[in-house]
Amino acid sequence: MARGLSLYVEGDSPLHRAHPFTKGVLTLSAIAVAFIAPSWAWVVGIGLLVICLQLIAGVFRRFLVVAITLLAPITVLLLIVQGLVNPANRTVVVPAGGFSLYREGLLIALLTAARLVDLIAATFLFSFATRPQDLAEALIQKGLSPRIGYVVQSALQIIPQTLEMVSRIQDAQRARGLETEGRLLTRARAFIPLLLPVVLSSLVATQERAMALDVRGFGLPGARRQRYVLPDSVGQRVLRWALVALVPAAVVSRILGWR
């Protein structure tokens, strides 16, 4: 059975041991600065920093798979579209009559692609190195309702279980003669007889789970015990503030035209 939607990769690197908020702030700052910053130097610098952190965390290879399957086709598409039709295009780089590629468009495409790399790399770094339970526990310890923390944690496991249930219902309907493959119209017609059993099964499962949680004391008023201590040092707190400060610094830099 599918375990969950979490991308977390077990590890014991400094990134894994860092407080979830530190990793979260790092991710958000990296993304914000990559998109706000005015020049290549910032964008490439952030990308290199994040990739170094991925190497330290031992998750770079997983990111490489994502980069090749997701980012490469997007980059090629950007290069073609921007290189062909960007309004700022002036200098031909690849002459091909009406389909010539221009330097200005290509550079804009590459900058956009580099920003996307920063975005994806930072997001995946966070996902690979942060256990969802740790993030929920950190949020609860900072005041998030434990019930909402539970919803966050459980969604990652329950969604794949629901998808497996859909697959089982589909198999059962196929065994009864329902056509679920082929033309679009055939597949669309198959949707209706699948919808009712999926919805009903989900509602029943939800009710049963709610009862089981109640029986175990879920939602008891009063202090829920802190599950475990998430190490958080003064150094990490200072680092978080410094990372946050980078964002307005990037804004100022852009306004003043600093490169």
Next chain:
Amino acid sequence: MEVRPVLALRDVRYRYADAEREAIAGVSLTVSAGEWVGVIGPTNAGKSTLCYLAMGLAPHFFGGRLRGELTVFGVDTRRQKVAERSTRVGLLFQNPFTQLSGARERVSEEVAFGPEWHGLPADEVAVRVGEALRLVDLEALAERHPLDLSGGQLQRLALASLLVMRPELLLLDEPTSQLDPAGTNALLQVLAGLHRSGTTIVMVEQKLEAVAALCPRVVALADGRVIADGPPEAVFADPAVEESTGLPAYARLAKAAGLPPPWPVTVEAAEKAFHRA
């Protein structure tokens, strides 16, 4: 000194919200400490509802209308919330998968879910988790992901998640219905061990042979009423029980062989009965 019953119902009637008829239509029974009561009956007899009433899910979770007197450990179930009762009463459901919290990645953490919500200190939680896993023979799987377990193991995990609170009364709503024979045997052995150590058990079960072999007392329900209550041999000799619920295999065999009632309901009793005959 009068010993208070663990579970006491006096002329209890319960109707689910929006239901036309009562699911429990005038049930009176008491369960004493240390008893193991098997509850049998056809579909819609009120068996699961009896468990929900004892746990307080009816009416706190389902709403509906409850009349009569219903106390668990002397406390009216209408006056105590389900979560508050969870330190003394546990309810095991049929489906092993929907009893998982879905928020824990290790078996030991799953078992610790309940005590954490009760605010127990960390060292006490650790002791209780170890104890609960030992009781259900899942110690070796403490670090596994819950979704890597088989159906039978998951049901034992669900049971451990209740036992960690050290309940004095265990309610079981068809706990083996989704288990294979090996899983069923493993779970029933655990329950037998719990009963020997003093836990009061009320078990709804369709496997009549298991009920007859394990439960010194059987309560048969039909249409929301008690139609028989007593030792298994006496209950299964009641024609009303045979008509509504059926007989364990050994009793059917003995009846078919022409033996007079009360028919044997366990393999040991059947062996003796056939030797005598």
